[in-house]
Amino acid sequence: MSAPAKPLPQMTPLERPYWEYTRRHELRLQKCGACGALRFPASAVCPECFSDTAEWARVSGRGRVLSWVVFHRSYFPAFEADVPYNVVMIALDEGPVVISTIVGIANEGIRKGLRVEATFEDVTPEISIPRFRPVEE
Amino acid sequence: MPDLERLKRLRNRTAIVGVGASRQGTFPDLDPYTLAIEAFRSALDDCGLVRGDIDGLIVQGPGGVSFVRMGEMLGLNPVAGATFDIGGFATGPLIQYAALLLDSGICRNVALLYGNASRTEGRRFGGETTVTPGREYSSAFYYYGLTSPGAASAFQARLHFETYGTTSRQLAAVPVAQRRHAALNPQAIKKDSPLTVEKHQRSRFICEPLRLYDYCLINDGGVALIMTTAERAKDRRKRPVYLMGLGRHDTYRHSSLPNYLLWRETMPMAAEMAFGMAGIGRDDVDALMIYDSFSINIWFALENFGFCKPGEAGAFTQDGRIELGGEIPVNTHGGHLAESYMQGWLHQVEAVRQLRGECGARQVRGAEIVQYICRGNVASTLIYRN
Numbered sequence: 001m002s003a004p005a006k007p008l009p010q011m012t013p014l015e016r017p018y019w020e021y022t023r024r025h026e027l028r029l030q031k032c033g034a035c036g037a038l039r040f041p042a043s044a045v046c047p048e049c050f051s052d053t054a055e056w057a058r059v060s061g062r063g064r065v066l067s068w069v070v071f072h073r074s075y076f077p078a079f080e081a082d083v084p085y086n087v088v089m090i091a092l093d094e095g096p097v098v099i100s101t102i103v104g105i106a107n108e109g110i111r112k113g114l115r116v117e118a119t120f121e122d123v124t125p126e127i128s129i130p131r132f133r134p135v136e137e
Numbered sequence: 138m139p140d141l142e143r144l145k146r147l148r149n150r151t152a153i154v155g156v157g158a159s160r161q162g163t164f165p166d167l168d169p170y171t172l173a174i175e176a177f178r179s180a181l182d183d184c185g186l187v188r189g190d191i192d193g194l195i196v197q198g199p200g201g202v203s204f205v206r207m208g209e210m211l212g213l214n215p216v217a218g219a220t221f222d223i224g225g226f227a228t229g230p231l232i233q234y235a236a237l238l239l240d241s242g243i244c245r246n247v248a249l250l251y252g253n254a255s256r257t258e259g260r261r262f263g264g265e266t267t268v269t270p271g272r273e274y275s276s277a278f279y280y281y282g283l284t285s286p287g288a289a290s291a292f293q294a295r296l297h298f299e300t301y302g303t304t305s306r307q308l309a310a311v312p313v314a315q316r317r318h319a320a321l322n323p324q325a326i327k328k329d330s331p332l333t334v335e336k337h338q339r340s341r342f343i344c345e346p347l348r349l350y351d352y353c354l355i356n357d358g359g360v361a362l363i364m365t366t367a368e369r370a371k372d373r374r375k376r377p378v379y380l381m382g383l384g385r386h387d388t389y390r391h392s393s394l395p396n397y398l399l400w401r402e403t404m405p406m407a408a409e410m411a412f413g414m415a416g417i418g419r420d421d422v423d424a425l426m427i428y429d430s431f432s433i434n435i436w437f438a439l440e441n442f443g444f445c446k447p448g449e450a451g452a453f454t455q456d457g458r459i460e461l462g463g464e465i466p467v468n469t470h471g472g473h474l475a476e477s478y479m480q481g482w483l484h485q486v487e488a489v490r491q492l493r494g495e496c497g498a499r500q501v502r503g504a505e506i507v508q509y510i511c512r513g514n515v516a517s518t519l520i521y522r523n
Contacts, residue, residue, distance in 0.1 A: 047390060071282060
């Protein structure tokens, strides 16, 4: 029997461009057209200056681990086989903090400040999810 | 900024006059309404009011417990009813709302009823069953397997450990203290289950770095409070417990993520509001009731409310300082970690019982002021005096 499907991102009108870019393996965040602030998650207006003009600006995809947890219990049947799995908070070099998981390293190797960069997992033909892997300083 | 001069007029203007608790535990044959009503009967008896005196009906509980349905069962058409869809964050704000209903003259006697059958209903507080964004964590990142308020607290615990060099072993002092308190509380589910630091350290991770004993219980039960105005409170059966100060400050920015700023910008403002309104300082507080879905909550409440400095809660909570007889006893009933998971409502009951001097072996001697604190994106606090 195959494992149950993992939850997929919600494709709201606000979030759709984010996922259209990740499908092309590009990490892009909204950048305010007035003050230049980057924001995540998506928002209809700039939380800094209230401007409603924004572009989807490509970011480096590089950052550092800010905090992390390891799930030893599964709340989703689909994640049962992954336990223990990590979820991390990453401060991107450009400023915004994002949520993701670290791949390519054991959970025990995750450290605060660990240098990471985005990589993309094609989970369906339409959706690619950003994950992060350790890189050299 | 709140208008403190105006807010001060609310000081000691309302009071809790009746408290009640149902049985606490696992009750497969009972629903949240039945449990809440069991508590309500007890609270009415506690203050000498009857059902028909209630003209404000505030109802809360996980799983969408409805104030309208509750009123139907109770046969009440009150002036006003309410529930707030923010889970356990709602307890402080609902009591504050009750105070406003009373002081404004909209209501004379407000009943606050809480029913929770989470154990029987199999609620796990995680997975695709939840919740309003920003309540404690968002549903925005399910696809990474991120869920549960415990995970949000685990992110924060990790940040605390990494930033200040604090440890899980230090954190163990919180559940250990609360189990000691629970041993003195006949109502506590874990009254016969002492905990040691070693046992805590050997317990399994749920969401690392938090372990089993850092998590609250999940059980069934009901709680009821009855509030009225200060003038009417004098006619009730027992000594009124006055609402001396209240505070609240919300955090909506970055609320889709666990709060990595550890609410340093917002919780202190709730504290200043309440102390300013009450006209007291931290040294005047005889005991703290702190919302403890997870042990780490205690640290954030103590630090962000100024009972110790940021980063110092690890050391501060050692050596019995938060235990009965210590510098500032915390959760003398055992709290969610050891008494019962009634989402802050039994914390109010304990505050009232302490201020009435009804706590027996766990009585804080000479208690005159007890403060409730709930951390989070909806941070709230209440200061009670007898």
